[in-house]
Structure formats: structure tokens, C-alpha cells
Amino acid sequence: MSLTPLNNIGEFALLERLAKLINIYNKDKVIKGIGDDAAVIKPDIDLVQVVTTDMLVENIHFDLSWMPLKHLGYKSIVVNVSDVVAMNAIPAHVTVTLAISNRFTLEAIDELYEGIRLACENYKIDIIGGDMVSSNQGLIISITAMGYINKENLVYRNGAKPNDLICVTGDLGTAYAGLLILQREKKTFMANPYYQPDLQNYEYVIEKQIKPEPRIDIINKLRELNILPTAMIDISDGLSSELHHICRQSNTGCRIYEDHIPIDMMVSNIADEFYISPITMALHGGEDYELLFTIPLNQYDLIKNIDDISVIGHITDANEGMYLINNIGEAIELKAQGWDSFKKEE
Amino acid sequence: MSLTPLNNIGEFALLERLAKLINIYNKDKVIKGIGDDAAVIKPDIDLVQVVTTDMLVENIHFDLSWMPLKHLGYKSIVVNVSDVVAMNAIPAHVTVTLAISNRFTLEAIDELYEGIRLACENYKIDIIGGDMVSSNQGLIISITAMGYINKENLVYRNGAKPNDLICVTGDLGTAYAGLLILQREKKTFMANPYYQPDLQNYEYVIEKQIKPEPRIDIINKLRELNILPTAMIDISDGLSSELHHICRQSNTGCRIYEDHIPIDMMVSNIADEFYISPITMALHGGEDYELLFTIPLNQYDLIKNIDDISVIGHITDANEGMYLINNIGEAIELKAQGWDSFKKEE
Numbered sequence: 001m002s003l004t005p006l007n008n009i010g011e012f013a014l015l016e017r018l019a020k021l022i023n024i025y026n027k028d029k030v031i032k033g034i035g036d037d038a039a040v041i042k043p044d045i046d047l048v049q050v051v052t053t054d055m056l057v058e059n060i061h062f063d064l065s066w067m068p069l070k071h072l073g074y075k076s077i078v079v080n081v082s083d084v085v086a087m088n089a090i091p092a093h094v095t096v097t098l099a100i101s102n103r104f105t106l107e108a109i110d111e112l113y114e115g116i117r118l119a120c121e122n123y124k125i126d127i128i129g130g131d132m133v134s135s136n137q138g139l140i141i142s143i144t145a146m147g148y149i150n151k152e153n154l155v156y157r158n159g160a161k162p163n164d165l166i167c168v169t170g171d172l173g174t175a176y177a178g179l180l181i182l183q184r185e186k187k188t189f190m191a192n193p194y195y196q197p198d199l200q201n202y203e204y205v206i207e208k209q210i211k212p213e214p215r216i217d218i219i220n221k222l223r224e225l226n227i228l229p230t231a232m233i234d235i236s237d238g239l240s241s242e243l244h245h246i247c248r249q250s251n252t253g254c255r256i257y258e259d260h261i262p263i264d265m266m267v268s269n270i271a272d273e274f275y276i277s278p279i280t281m282a283l284h285g286g287e288d289y290e291l292l293f294t295i296p297l298n299q300y301d302l303i304k305n306i307d308d309i310s311v312i313g314h315i316t317d318a319n320e321g322m323y324l325i326n327n328i329g330e331a332i333e334l335k336a337q338g339w340d341s342f343k344k345e346e
Numbered sequence: 347m348s349l350t351p352l353n354n355i356g357e358f359a360l361l362e363r364l365a366k367l368i369n370i371y372n373k374d375k376v377i378k379g380i381g382d383d384a385a386v387i388k389p390d391i392d393l394v395q396v397v398t399t400d401m402l403v404e405n406i407h408f409d410l411s412w413m414p415l416k417h418l419g420y421k422s423i424v425v426n427v428s429d430v431v432a433m434n435a436i437p438a439h440v441t442v443t444l445a446i447s448n449r450f451t452l453e454a455i456d457e458l459y460e461g462i463r464l465a466c467e468n469y470k471i472d473i474i475g476g477d478m479v480s481s482n483q484g485l486i487i488s489i490t491a492m493g494y495i496n497k498e499n500l501v502y503r504n505g506a507k508p509n510d511l512i513c514v515t516g517d518l519g520t521a522y523a524g525l526l527i528l529q530r531e532k533k534t535f536m537a538n539p540y541y542q543p544d545l546q547n548y549e550y551v552i553e554k555q556i557k558p559e560p561r562i563d564i565i566n567k568l569r570e571l572n573i574l575p576t577a578m579i580d581i582s583d584g585l586s587s588e589l590h591h592i593c594r595q596s597n598t599g600c601r602i603y604e605d606h607i608p609i610d611m612m613v614s615n616i617a618d619e620f621y622i623s624p625i626t627m628a629l630h631g632g633e634d635y636e637l638l639f640t641i642p643l644n645q646y647d648l649i650k651n652i653d654d655i656s657v658i659g660h661i662t663d664a665n666e667g668m669y670l671i672n673n674i675g676e677a678i679e680l681k682a683q684g685w686d687s688f689k690k691e692e
Contacts, residue, residue, distance in 0.1 A: 031394060035595070036503050037432035037579055038398035038493070045391040048377060052384035053441040055477050055488060060445075086383035095399040097488055099406075131401050131488075140481075142401060142443055142488035147384070157382050233383060249381070 004106035006134075014109065014132045018096070021117045025124040026092050029148075039128035041093065047148040052083035058138035066182040069108055071210040072141070073115025079236065080145035081123055082214040082289045086234040087156075089149035091216075093128045094120070097142040099135035112139075123216065153228060155293070160231035160250035164294040164315040167229075169218050169308055171262040172239055173278065176285025177270040178202070178209030204266055212289040218309070219291075225302050229293035240283040242292045243322065244336040253320040254334070256313030258327050283324070283334070350452035352480075360455065360478045364442070367463045371470040372438050375494075385474035387439060393494040398429035404484035412528040415454055417556040419461025422487045425582065427469055428560040428635045430493035432580040434501040437493040437562075439474045440466070445481035445488075458485075469562065499574060501639070506577035506596035510640040510661040513575075515564050515654055517608040518585055519624065522631025523616040524548070524555030550612055558635040564655070565637075571648050575639035586629040588638050589668065590682040599666040600680070602659030604673050629670070629680070 006014070019034040032040040043049050056062060056076050064072070077094060084091040096116060100109065120127055125145075185197040199206055214234075222229065231250055233242045239261070247254050263278045271278040294315055295303060303309055313325075322334040352360070365380040378386040389395050402408060402422050410418070423440060430437040442462060446455065466473055471491075531543040545552055560580075568575065577596055579588045585607070593600050609624045617624040640661055641649060649655055659671075668680040 031497070031500075032502065037429040038396040038435070038491075040394050040396050040433070040500060042394045042497070043389050048386050048388045049395075050384035050386050051439075051441060051475055051490075051492075053443050053475055053477050053488075053490060055443045055445055055479050055486075057445050057479055057481050057486075059482055060480055083383040087386070089384070093397075095397060095490055097399050097401045099401055099403050099486060129397055129399055131399050133401050133403055134406055135403050135486075136405055137483050140401075140403075140445060140486055140488075142399075142477075142486075144397075144399060144441055144490040145384075146397075151377070151388070154377075154386060156378065 006100060006102055006104060006106060006109070009106055011132050015130065017110070018113055018127065018130060021113055022127045023121065024126050026126055029092060030126050030128060033126065033128050034130065039095070041128065043148060046150065048151045048154065050084055050087045050089045050147045050149065051144065052080055053142070053144040054080050054083065055140065055142040057140050063186070064139070065186055067210055069111040070115035073112040074119045074211055076141045076143055077116055077119035077123070077125070078212050078214050078289060080143045081125065082234040082236070084145050084147035085214045085216055085219055086232050086291060087147070087149065088153055088219055088229070088232060089147035091123055091125050091145055091147040093126045093146040095144045096127055096130040097132070098130070099133050099140040101135045101137055101139065104139065123214070155229045155232040156249070157231050157233050157246050158249035160246050160252050160294040160315045161296070162252060162315050162317050163297050164230050165297055165300060165311050166243070166254060166256060166292070166294055166313045166315060167303065167309050167311050168235070168239065168262065168290055168292050169215050170288065170290040171264045171267065172235065172288055172290065173263055173267045173271070173281030173285040174205050174208040175212060175287040176281050177267045178205035178207070179287070180270060180274055181206060182209060202266070204264065205270065209287065212287065214289055215291045221306060227295060227299055227302055229295055232291060232293035235288045235290045235292050237286045238284040239292065240334050241336040243334060246292065246294065247318070247322055250315070251318050253316040253318050254313060254322050255316055255320070255325060257325045260310060260312040262310045279326070352446060352448055352450060352452060352455070355452055357478050361476065364459055364473065364476060367459055368473045369467065370472050372472055375438060376472050376474060379472065379474050380476065385441070387474065389494060392496065394497045394500065396430055396433045396435045396493045396495065397490065398426055399488070399490040400425050400429065401486065401488040403486050409532070410485070411532055413556055415457040416461035418487070419458040420465045420557055422489055423462055423465035423469070423471070424558050424560050424635060426489045426491035427471065428580040428582070430491050431560045431562055431565055432578050432637060433493070433495065434499055434565055434575070434578060435493035435495035437469055437471050437491055439472045439492040441490045442473055442476040443478070443488040444476070445479045445486040447481045447483055447485065450485065469560070501575045501578040503577050503579050503592050504595035506592050506598050506640040506661045507642070508598060508661050508663050509643045510576050511643055511646060511657050512589070512600060512602060512638070512640055512659045512661060513649065513655050513657050514581070514585065514608065514636055514638050515561050516634065516636040517610045517613065518581065518634055518636065519609055519613045519617070519627030519631040520551050520554040521558060521633040522627050523613045524551035524553070525633070526616060526620055527552060528555060548612070550610065551616065555633065558633065560635060561637045567652060573641055573645055573648055575641055578637060578639035581634045581636045581638050583632045584630040585638065586680050587682040589680060592638065592640065593664070593668055596661070597664050599662040599664050600659060600668050601662055601666070601671060603671045606656060606658040608656045625672070
């Protein structure tokens with residue numbers, strides 16, 4: 001296979017290449033996509049628009065030695081869509097901006113695009129614009145996502161009330177367990193380039209790290225059951241950090257129970273291998289992109305039988321603080337130690 | 347003055363610092379700004395929304411050895427607003443994402459923010475969201491801007507018709523002349539650190555390079571006079587490249603006249619100093635952020651007396667090609683040699 005240096009192609013040709021991949025799914029809303037100074041959209045008059053933006057930087061947010069470009073493209077859409085979903089909104093559009101160093105070939109960028117395209121196809125999202133620039137070092141992906149919702153159905157972080165139930169989707173710590181495995185395999189491979197990593201036993205956690213999915217299924221399910229969460233956030237920096245956001249903005253405290261926190265058996269086993277307690281991985285491991293939300297206590301019967309939702313505790317008054325009740329009944333204060341790109345590792 | 351390393355601060359504190367600077371000017375449209383998973387906006391039901399995004403990368407798009415951070419912040423808003431204006435729309439919101447290496451201090455980021463804030467104040471734009479991440483090297487600024495306009499008043503690149511007049515605002519090649527001066531002074535300074543650059547004679551061109559302004563005044567003026575351009579684009583990559591966009595998308599040719607192209611005397615003098623022809627600087631120098639637009643021939647009387655607009659030629663049939671008529675009457679084919687971040691320098 002022959003590889004094509006990017007400087008044989010040029011910025012406009014690269015943008016046109018992206019434009020050609022695009023299907024417009026929300027034809028009623030997109031008046032003009034890529035190709036002019038700006039895109040033009042016409043939101044539905046009954047809906048409000050939510051807007052979010054996230055940047056992924058090589059060797060800070062991803063490591064291309066174990067992250068395939070196609071998955072990276074997919075994940076870069078997911079992390080943005082997940083924020084739209086956390087407002088209870090339906091994602092509709094994205095703009096995609098790449099800064100690319102000349103160590104990347106056209107074929108590599110096509111791989112990345114393919115992942116972006118696939119995510120957009122899965123979630124019926126239109127790529128309405130973007131920018132394509134060169135970088136001196138590494139790959140940077142900056143995405144802005146937009147979605148729509150009835151104003152009455154918006155869910156903020158600040159609506160939790162004492163006695164509300166605290167719910168999470170899926171299981172937690174899984175993406176972090178995947179990261180630990182991938183980093184270990186990379187280290188072994190660096191020491192011995194003939195080493196063939198055997199990741200077969202770890203598929204579940206690795207997939208969660210390299211190909212997470214936003215929980216659009218859950219917000220659809222809640223809508224179907226007429227459940228409107230009082231507060232919601234997606235879990236990108238770890239359960240503890242996200243609970244802090246909800247409690248701080250809602251001016252409440254909380255109490256969650258270790259034995260209610262969903263942790264997959266494989267994650268527990270990996271935690272043991274790495275001498276980390278499973279609950280630490282669930283509280284502080286990031287990138288699960290599950291949803292954390294609160295509902296009024298009287299909706300428990302509606303939610304208790306939904307697959308993939310766990311009730312992990314309840315909201316309290318602010319002066320009762322934020323606590324985890326561990327398996328031997330001790331109350332341990334919850335600290336926000338989620339991932340913060342500027343803090344030094346401790 | 348004591349300087350504060352960024353890792354003493356943390357991502358959330360940095361975002362909150364940005365949030366505090368923000369005035370919401372379009373209160374009817376912004377339901378929720380920074381502080382949740384996504385911002386929430388409610389566009390006017392009579393208007394369409396335009397969306398554009400641009401990324402600026404250190405040492406590709408700017409050089410901090412001569413670009414003050416405050417000006418960089420200002421310019422990063424301008425380049426995006428200019429794209430909104432080129433659709434004939436009024437800018438309203440931006441999201442601001444920064445990737446910052448740990449060589450920057452908190453005080454440096456505050457300088458950058460101050461420029462961003464000042465531009466937003468000048469143009470009455472709301473910062474509705476953003477992201478803040480670390481980078482291994484250098485500073486990257488990614489901005490998405492949104493604006494609004496009646497659908498009937500949108501101006502695309504593709505509406506130019508044969509015989510339409512081709513107009514430009516301001517004068518051209520100026521920002522490139524400023525860049526040449528700044529690069530020369532840097533070179534001299536690198537060779538002799540005791541050298542004190544004397545930029546006093548070059549203020550006009552340097553200001554155009556480090557603090558350009560989007561031509562909101564012009565689109566307001568055109569609206570006042572009931573002139574709706576048939577096509578419009580902002581000049582970020584040089585006149586020639588932008589004319590190519592308009593002619594290709596409108597399926598036309600064009601004919602422009604060297605003696606009609608507005609070039610400031612200082613730019614001509616700098617061109618002479620650098621052994622470049624002034625017309626080359628005007629055709630291929632980027633970053634002027636002036637507007638290039640076309641109007642029907644019969645609107646000439648309306649436009650001829652507007653300060654700061656020059657009629658430089660007219661649109662032709664596509665089969666007549668794209669030509670510059672030089673000062674001795676020769677027709678020279680127009681090539682698109684604007685700035686392209688991936689092409690090698692020739």
C-alpha cells in the first residue's frame with residue numbers, strides 16, 4: 001500500500017474529503033453544511049439548542065500506540081455527544097476541527113474520518129463544519145456538538161433535592177481498567193518488541209476504553225417511561241467528581257453505598273492485579289461516559305426494573321456532607337479526585 | 347510580580363475564571379451559559395443560525411515572540427466573527443477551547459482571556475462554553491462562533507452572476523506587510539538581543555496583523571442602504587484564493603484591475619523594501635479579514651460613495667476564466683496561491 005504525505009493534498013482537498021463522507025440526517029434543520037464561510041442551521045421553533053465542546057490532545061487524552069485512529073475518531077464524537085445527552089437532549093450536529101502534524105499520512109486521516117463518520121451514522125448526527133490546520137507535533141481534535149430538546153425537558157446539574165435517588169447507568173471503573181491493561185501491554189511491548197499482547201481476556205474493559213458509547217438508549221428509555229431526572233451529568237472524570245458537581249450546584253449533600261455501586265467482575269479482578277481497590281476505580285476512574293442522575297423517591301417503582309440502571313444512594317441536605325457508606329458500614333467522606341488535566345500527579 | 351504555575355490552579359478553577367469574565371449580551375437567546383454539560387440557547391424563531399469554527403496553533407498561526415497574548419485572544423475571536431459576518435449575519439455566541447502547555451502561567455492565560463473578553467465586549471458576543479486542556483507543547487486556541495440572520499438575507503459564496511461588480515473593503519496586503527516587518531525585527535533581535543526594535547513607522551501594518559477587526563460596520567452599512575450582496579467571503583487567505591472560491595462555487599469567471607485594487611502607500615513601500623511587487627502582496631497575502639463581495643451592476647450608484655469600499659472588477663462567464671488586468675493592460679491568469687497550512691513552501 002502506498003502512503004500519501006499530507007502536504008501533497010492541501011487543506012481544501014482534505015476538507016472536501018471530509019465533506020464527501022457526510023450524510024445529512026437532519027435535513028429539516030441543516031440549510032447549508034460544509035463549503036461556505038459558515039454552516040447554516042434552522043432549529044425547530046419549539047426546541048432549545050444545547051451546545052458543548054471538547055478537545056482531545058495526543059499523549060494527553062490518547063496514546064496512538066494503543067488507540068487505533070478509527071476508534072479515536074469514533075470516541076471523539078462520543079465524548080461530545082455524551083455531554084449533549086447529559087442535558088437530556090438529542091444530538092444533531094457537530095463541527096470537527098483537526099490539527100495534524102506532517103507525520104500523519106492521508107491514509108491515517110482517512111482512518112480517523114472513518115471512525116468519525118461511523119459515530120455520526122450511528123447517532124444520526126450531521127457534520128456541518130470544521131477546520132483543518134497543521135500542528136508542529138501530534139494530533140489535536142476539537143469538536144463542538146449541538147443537540148435539541150423541549151425546554152421543559154432540559155435536565156441541569158442543579159436540580160437535585162434531598163431524598164432524591166441517585167442512579168447510575170452501566171458499570172463504573174471499566175474504562176479505567178481498560179486503560180491500565182493497555183498501558184501495561186504497551187510497557188511490556190516496549191521492553192520486548194517481539195512480545196505479542198494477548199488481550200482476549202480483557203475485551204470488555206478495552207472496548208469500554210477505546211470505543212465507549214453515549215447512553216442515548218437510557219434517555220430514550222426514561223422519556224418512554226415519563227421519568228424526568230431532577231439532575232443529570234455524564235461520568236467523564238469519575239463518579240466522585242461528578243457527584244461533587246451535582247451536589248455543589250444543587251446545594252445538597254449525598255450518601256452513596258459501596259455495595260450498590262455497579263462494578264463488573266472483570267474490573268474487580270483487574271483492580272486486584274494492580275493492587276487498587278475496586279471502589280477506588282469506580283469512584284475516580286474516568287471516561288466511562290455513563291450517566292449519573294437523580295430522580296424523586298416516588299419514582300423508584302418506575303425505575304427499579306430497568307436493565308442497566310443502578311440506584312446507588314440518595315441526596316441529603318448540604319450540611320450532611322457527601323459520604324460513601326462502605327461495606328462495613330463506615331461513612332467515608334467523598335473527595336473529588338477525578339482527572340484534571342492541569343493538576344500534578346500525586 | 348509573582349507568577350502562578352497553572353498546575354496550582356486546575357481545570358475547573360480556570361474555567362470558572364473564564365466564566366466570571368463573561369457578560370451575557372444576548373439575554374433573550376442564552377438560557378444557560380458555562381457551568382453545565384452544555385450551554386443552552388434559544389434562537390429567535392424568525393432567524394437562521396450560522397456556525398463556524400477556526401483553530402489557531404502556536405508557531406503555525408502565530409508567534410508569541412511578537413504576538414502579545416492579549417492581542418492573540420482578541421484576534422482569535424475576530425477570525426471567527428469575520429466568518430459569521432461573511433454570511434451577512436450578526437455574531438452572537440462563541441465557545442472558547444484552549445490547550446495550554448505548562449510553560450504558561452496563570453497570569454499569561456489571564457492576558458489571553460482579557461483579549462478574548464475585550465473582543466466579545468466590542469462585538470456584544472456571549473461566551474457560552476468552552477474546554478480547557480493541557481498540551482505537551484505550545485498553545486492551541488479553538489473557537490466556534492454562532493450568529494443569526496433572516497434567511498432571506500443570508501449571503502453565500504455561490505450567488506455571483508456575470509456582470510456583477512466585485513467589491514472589497516479596506517486595503518489589501520496590509521496584514522502580510524505587518525507580518526514581514528515583525529519577522530524581520532524578530533530576526534534582528536535574535537542576532538542581537540540588545541537591539542531595540544523601532545516599529546513606530548510601521549504602526550498601521552503591524553496593528554492590522556496583530557489586531558484586525560471584522561467588518562461588521564460594512565454589513566450594517568449595506569443593510570442600511572438596502573444592498574444585498576449576491577456573494578460574499580472574508581479575505582483570510584488572500585484576494586486571489588477567495589476570488590477562486592466565489593467563482594468556482596458560483597460557476598463564473600472574473601476580471602479584476604490592478605489599478606483598482608486598494609493598497610496602502612505604506613504597504614507599497616514595504617513591498618519595495620522586500621523586493622515583492624505590491625500587487626502580489628494584495629493578491630496572496632492573507633489575514634486582512636476584509637470582505638470580498640459582489641453586487642448587481644445596477645447598484646453601482648448606491649455603493650460608489652461608501653468610504654472604504656472599492657470596486658475592483660466584475661464577474662464574467664465561467665469560460666472567460668479568471669484574470670487580473672495589469673497596469674499595462676495585459677491579462678494575467680489568477681492563481682490561487684493563498685496560505686495553505688499543509689502545502690510545502692515553494
